[in-house]
Amino acid sequence: MQTLRAIIFDKDGTLFNFHATWAAWAADFLTDLSGGDTNRAQFLGDQLGFDMASQTYAPDSPVIAGTPEEIASHLLPHLPGMSAAHLVLHMNEAAACAPMKEAAPLIPLLDTLKARGLALGVATNDGEHPARAHLQSAGIETRFDFIAGCDSGFGAKPAPGQLQAFARHVSLPPSQITMVGDSRHDLLAGRAAGMTTIGVLTGLALAEDLHDLADAILPDIGHLPGWLDGAST
Template identity: 30%
Template sequence: MSGERGGAFPFPKAVLFDLDGTLIDSAPDIAAAVNELVARHRLPPFAVEKVGTMIGDGMPKLVERAFAAANMPLEGPALDEAIREMMPIYLSHLTGESRPMPGAREALAHLRANGIATAVATNKPEKAANEVLSHFGLAGMLATVVAGEAVARKKPAPDALLLALERLGVPPSKALMVGDSKADVGAARAAGMPVVIVRGGYTQTPPEELGADLVCASLLDLPAALEALHGAA
């Protein structure tokens, strides 16, 4: 693990997690949904790795990026229609090939055992987020889930993070964001929170260049990382 900032910060009372690419490796299922959608438009499929570069700003942006990458950019009513077409497809590809990220359960269990509230702040649609978390046995380890429809502005705006903290009764100064992307860092900074980036997610930018307080190899490293940041001189 590597840090970006010097100095200690308070041990958090709450830790917020991104979902796709942070708690769940969902790219294979998202790729299956994207490929089903583009096949309906007689467009060639994408590799999972390519779809991974499209993830991170919500399902509508995913659809927009997919058609742009297929050299069939959509906008206006045509894009709106493709997004409507995508929703049932997306909801039919949630847990078939997805898996929890390494250390996801262990990190959540450790935090809760130490009295730290845990929550998810994601751009993913609410129905999809709740189904995924329930399927993998993570829902009961979270105090709240703030999904895309719950706020007017998605990450990198801070709205989802601030709503989660409001529900938890914890101020941003006593919380931490854990994510995998530029959107997560931007949202945390806008909310006034420190942020940890976990490798293995869907960012196109090298993790060390995202501007986080710390970069972890996996969620297995998160408990030790928090202790290190709290105790830094």
């Protein structure tokens, strides 16, 4: 394996713990969307593979790796009179205010990686505006050399466009970059881009869901420095 000189991260489930961040947010969002009607909120939750009572996602929920447009497509048939554009805008505005729960202490970790001379990026299927709001709220937006959302003009994962754009931005071959993510979408994008792939278990996927696409699987991104030390020997 070539020396790794850059890392591109997924956001939700990777930089931030998926369930700790998005379960309570989904319950609040669906309650608001249903006008406080608990039965209707649960019905809308069913369309997204989200259980309001337990505040848990099904493993195949479109929220896990889908774009806002893909998520909205599951709700729109049940929201007469609402346009896709309005629902996506409402979703992005609400998501930008979600309280993010770090998967590991991010500032010291990212500073450690930067001190090693690594270029850092983010590729998310979230919109770029809420993604930047989340990174800014955690005090880490400026640590990244590149940030792309599904609406940044490079497509969405599992297609490799965002990752290829990062490689161009930092002027490195994909073989010197690793993609870190919590879903098969992330790792498929990494493989398609020709990058090393690392799975983390701070999303909803289990190790067995990721093992065929991952060069390594870590409990969380806090283990990256140790993995990098081992990979360089």
